[in-house]
Amino acid sequence: MRSSYSMPALAALPLAMLFASTALAQTSSTPPAPSTPPQANKPAKTLQSVNVSGVIPPTQYGALRSDIVQTESISAKDMANIGATSLIDALTHRPGIDIQVECSVCNVRSITLDNLPGRFTTLTLDGVPIFSPVSNAYGLDMLGVNGLERIDVSRGAATSLTTPESLAGTVTLVTKVPTKDTAEIEADTGNFGYQRETFYLAKVLDWGAVSLNGTNQDHASVDGIGYGISQFTGYQRKLLGLGLFVNDFLGFRIKTRFDYIHEDRGGGPLGDDYKAILASTTGNPFNWSAGPNGSPVSNTWVEPSTGQLVEPPYDGGASGIAQIIFTRREQFVTTADKQVDDDTAIHLAAGYAHHEQASWYGEDSDYWDRQQQVYLDANIQKSFGDAQVTVGANYKYEELGSRSISQTPDTPYYGILRYNVDSYIYRTPGVYAQLYDTFFDNRLELNASVRVDHNNDFGTITTPRLNLLWHHSDNLSSRLAIGTGYRLPTSFFEQDHGILSAVSVDRTGAKPERSQNASYSLNYASDLFTATTSLNYTRITDMALFVNDAANAFVLEPAQHPFIVKSADFEGTWKATPADSFTLGPEFYRYDFNASDASNAALFSRPEYRVSLGYDHDSGPWDFNIRGTFTGPQDLSKWYDYADNPIYNLNGTPKPNWSPTFWVVDTHISYQVNKWLELHAGVNNIFNYQQAKHDSFLFQDPYGNINVTYIWGPNIGRSYTAGVKITFE
Amino acid sequence: MHRRLRITDWILLTMLALALGFAPSRALAAERLEFTLATLDGHAFVKLSDFPNRQVLINVWGTECPPCVKETPLLNAQSQIYKNVQFLGIGTDDRISSLLFANRYRVRYPQLQAPNNPAGLLRELGDLHGALPFTVVLDAQHRICARRMGEVDARWIATAVHDCTAETEADGSRGPS
Numbered sequence: 001m002r003s004s005y006s007m008p009a010l011a012a013l014p015l016a017m018l019f020a021s022t023a024l025a026q027t028s029s030t031p032p033a034p035s036t037p038p039q040a041n042k043p044a045k046t047l048q049s050v051n052v053s054g055v056i057p058p059t060q061y062g063a064l065r066s067d068i069v070q071t072e073s074i075s076a077k078d079m080a081n082i083g084a085t086s087l088i089d090a091l092t093h094r095p096g097i098d099i100q101v102e103c104s105v106c107n108v109r110s111i112t113l114d115n116l117p118g119r120f121t122t123l124t125l126d127g128v129p130i131f132s133p134v135s136n137a138y139g140l141d142m143l144g145v146n147g148l149e150r151i152d153v154s155r156g157a158a159t160s161l162t163t164p165e166s167l168a169g170t171v172t173l174v175t176k177v178p179t180k181d182t183a184e185i186e187a188d189t190g191n192f193g194y195q196r197e198t199f200y201l202a203k204v205l206d207w208g209a210v211s212l213n214g215t216n217q218d219h220a221s222v223d224g225i226g227y228g229i230s231q232f233t234g235y236q237r238k239l240l241g242l243g244l245f246v247n248d249f250l251g252f253r254i255k256t257r258f259d260y261i262h263e264d265r266g267g268g269p270l271g272d273d274y275k276a277i278l279a280s281t282t283g284n285p286f287n288w289s290a291g292p293n294g295s296p297v298s299n300t301w302v303e304p305s306t307g308q309l310v311e312p313p314y315d316g317g318a319s320g321i322a323q324i325i326f327t328r329r330e331q332f333v334t335t336a337d338k339q340v341d342d343d344t345a346i347h348l349a350a351g352y353a354h355h356e357q358a359s360w361y362g363e364d365s366d367y368w369d370r371q372q373q374v375y376l377d378a379n380i381q382k383s384f385g386d387a388q389v390t391v392g393a394n395y396k397y398e399e400l401g402s403r404s405i406s407q408t409p410d411t412p413y414y415g416i417l418r419y420n421v422d423s424y425i426y427r428t429p430g431v432y433a434q435l436y437d438t439f440f441d442n443r444l445e446l447n448a449s450v451r452v453d454h455n456n457d458f459g460t461i462t463t464p465r466l467n468l469l470w471h472h473s474d475n476l477s478s479r480l481a482i483g484t485g486y487r488l489p490t491s492f493f494e495q496d497h498g499i500l501s502a503v504s505v506d507r508t509g510a511k512p513e514r515s516q517n518a519s520y521s522l523n524y525a526s527d528l529f530t531a532t533t534s535l536n537y538t539r540i541t542d543m544a545l546f547v548n549d550a551a552n553a554f555v556l557e558p559a560q561h562p563f564i565v566k567s568a569d570f571e572g573t574w575k576a577t578p579a580d581s582f583t584l585g586p587e588f589y590r591y592d593f594n595a596s597d598a599s600n601a602a603l604f605s606r607p608e609y610r611v612s613l614g615y616d617h618d619s620g621p622w623d624f625n626i627r628g629t630f631t632g633p634q635d636l637s638k639w640y641d642y643a644d645n646p647i648y649n650l651n652g653t654p655k656p657n658w659s660p661t662f663w664v665v666d667t668h669i670s671y672q673v674n675k676w677l678e679l680h681a682g683v684n685n686i687f688n689y690q691q692a693k694h695d696s697f698l699f700q701d702p703y704g705n706i707n708v709t710y711i712w713g714p715n716i717g718r719s720y721t722a723g724v725k726i727t728f729e
Numbered sequence: 730m731h732r733r734l735r736i737t738d739w740i741l742l743t744m745l746a747l748a749l750g751f752a753p754s755r756a757l758a759a760e761r762l763e764f765t766l767a768t769l770d771g772h773a774f775v776k777l778s779d780f781p782n783r784q785v786l787i788n789v790w791g792t793e794c795p796p797c798v799k800e801t802p803l804l805n806a807q808s809q810i811y812k813n814v815q816f817l818g819i820g821t822d823d824r825i826s827s828l829l830f831a832n833r834y835r836v837r838y839p840q841l842q843a844p845n846n847p848a849g850l851l852r853e854l855g856d857l858h859g860a861l862p863f864t865v866v867l868d869a870q871h872r873i874c875a876r877r878m879g880e881v882d883a884r885w886i887a888t889a890v891h892d893c894t895a896e897t898e899a900d901g902s903r904g905p906s
Contacts, residue, residue, distance in 0.1 A: 059846070076823075149793075475852075578771050578774050675829050
């Protein structure tokens with residue numbers, strides 16, 4: 001494993017800027033002017049300490065000044081209203097945003113924006129991108145919402161200046177800056193062994209503030225149909241976060257957070273005695289005949305090509321189908337902002353993440369990885385009247401090293417420890433410039449930017465962007481975003497665990513994946529009705545695909561044809577009475593790609609439409625909401641290329657070509673007993689809809705080899721939670 | 730497939746028509762303001778027109794905003810001094826947090842919920858950047874005649890109310906009751 005690296009000349013630029021900007025800050029800082037009373041009809045020109053707090057609407061004047069231009073924002077209370085405990089929970093039932101479960105046994109999950117593959121969504125902490133496909137694979141579940149002020153979503157490649165890899169968009173977790181002494185304790189329990197305890201402590205000091213938060217969360221593995229095989233992966237999760245906020249250090253306002261994440265999860269066999277599961281290597285603890293289209297016998301299944309039972313019967317023990325993943329992660333993010341004078345501001349940011357995974361993928365492979373990521377960013381914003389120019393540089397370092405042992409007997413490296421099958425090191429310094437200006441008496445806002453990155457493997461890549469925001473009236477605005485992005489292909493979780501058993505992974509033909517994105521939205525915001533309609537077009541070229549060649553080597557190569565996703569969505573909320581609000585959110589998609597790439601395009605298995613409905617009743621101490629999403633059918637035969645690669649249920653019958661339509665409905669209620677005590681409860685998946693009750697949750701190929709099936713529906717049934725939250729301020 | 734394309738085209742055409750069809754924004758402070766917002770307890774709607782021929786002071790605030798917290802006792806006291814001015818608060822945070830805040834400070838004037846997307850209302854009030862606290866004083870015709878971004882003090886309120894009263898009288902309108 002290569003662990004050392006050299007810093008290219010370009011990478012030194014942000015550091016030089018950092019020191020230069022600090023020097024500048026020390027010499028040109030000016031104290032705020034005193035306040036004066038305004039004249040009638042003239043707004044006060046001099047501002048006292050002013051907060052821009054809570055959720056900032058994406059159509060707010062000045063929204064395009066940011067490095068990352070948000071299109072949606074979810075407040076802490078929005079999250080609490082739906083009982084969200086993780087980032088994944090917070091993003092459900094929202095048009096244009098979805099959560100895709102990629103594996104029925106290990107429950108890899110990703111955030112899809114505009115129904116593009118999850119790996120094209122970039123996650124940032126306070127604007128600092130220190131996540132990767134490896135860390136996101138299981139890490140998304142581990143991102144708690146405790147201690148967050150809000151989550152900003154930016155759909156489209158054109159929305160981010162500092163994260164060019166966000167081909168589908170960016171999700172930003174914004175850390176809450178304490179403004180008052182606070183102590184919060186929350187405890188929840190539910191069925192399926194669910195329990196969660198959290199705390200959040202904040203202390204405001206003369207020089208700033210500190211915060212500490214922690215979460216302990218457990219969930220049992222769940223089998224809804226009697227296989228003895230989990231549909232929903234069990235986990236034991238511990239999170240600890242420390243925030244440090246300094247009001248004035250050399251004129252900088254500093255925001256720092258450190259997080260420690262520790263999670264053990266296991267799918268396949270039920271239970272959390274992972275040692276015992278791994279030690280069980282013979283026998284059949286499962287019931288292969290359970291559920292729809294199950295095998296006629298419990299200890300083996302029907303081979304489709306012969307119609308006979310597969311012989312010998314399953315004898316792999318509990319470990320044969322287990323997927324057990326232990327994760328440890330430390331991450332550190334800091335940002336520093338300084339208003340040098342009326343026209344000049346400086347922004348500095350740094351992030352570091354250390355991520356370790358130890359995992360056992362049944363009869364596939366054992367895998368251990370260690371990933372490090374470093375991010376540095378520095379920019380200067382200079383105003384010229386209403387115009388603002390931002391010039392900056394950043395440096396991104398990403399390293400993955402691994403050990404793996406193939407557990408697939410028919411592979412050449414079966415049982416042999418190998419190093420760095422999927423490793424890579426990316427060093428990517430970049431420079432960027434952004435112009436913001438307003439026209440027509442501030443009615444038109446423009447944000448035009450370009451960045452140039454240089455990667456050690458893929459060379460120089462230039463990506464321009466343009467954002468326009470037109471305020472037709474106080475209530476109506478239009479946004480247009482056109483932009484490009486690029487993403488460096490990594491390797492492991494993006495496509496297939498199977499590469500760990502391959503003879504080799506050939507990356508020589510890989511290219512950066514690129515996107516061209518255009519989106520338009522029309523936003524209406526009045527007192528009682530708000531609505532946003534969006535049209536999005538995304539074209540992905542050189543999409544990275546794995547092809548398993550004749551020599552059992554995995555070749556990472558670009559798709560031969562572009563992949564195109566078009567979407568239209570609407571979200572409207574009407575406050576019908578002082579206490580009652582209704583939300584409607586339909587979304588429609590169309591996917592275009594060439595059939596020759598289709599067999600590798602399962603990533604694009606998405607429904608062609610969804611409709612979300614919501615009702616909120618908020619009155620006195622009560623907050624109640626119910627939200628549902630109706631998901632349209634998916635053409636599974638098209639996505640998986642069933643015609644050429646048929647797959648079957650365990651009784652030997654073909655899998656259906658179309659997934660059925662279904663509803664998922666969740667509800668949550670809270671009651672504020674007094675100023676410090678809140679009680680809450682929730683029911684998720686009220687109708688108890690489960691994919692496993694309609695479709696065999698595993699599949700087999702024509703020769704009787706089983707694998708995890710494509711997840712098109714809920715993988716856990718009706719669940720109940722109830723809890724208490726105590727707040728002292 | 731063809732039908733879906735047509736639906737998308739219709740949506741696009743409709744949006745473009747809407748976008749092109751709307752006139753530019755009216756000038757701020759030139760027209761009578763009107764809004765309808767729910768009270769923090771969720772029990773009633775309050776319209777600005779519920780206070781006809783009466784000056785109104787509107788204070789937009791957030792619980793996590795220190796200057797908002799600091800100015801709340803002052804606004805509370807001033808609301809009892811200027812009996813001829815209707816004070817209204819608009820909380821921008823979640824309803825329960827805002828309600829607890831208002832109860833904690835025993836605020837004695839009506840407190841309202843900001844709209845789901847407050848951008849439109851804030852622009853109407855003249856708070857283009859969404860900065861808090863933000864205070865406006867309306868004359869008896871409910872036209873903005875003074876506004877302030879940042880914490881208010883008694884002097885500013887006195888000046889703003891006085892100037893708004895004078896403006897109303899200069900317009901020949903009925904003065905504050």
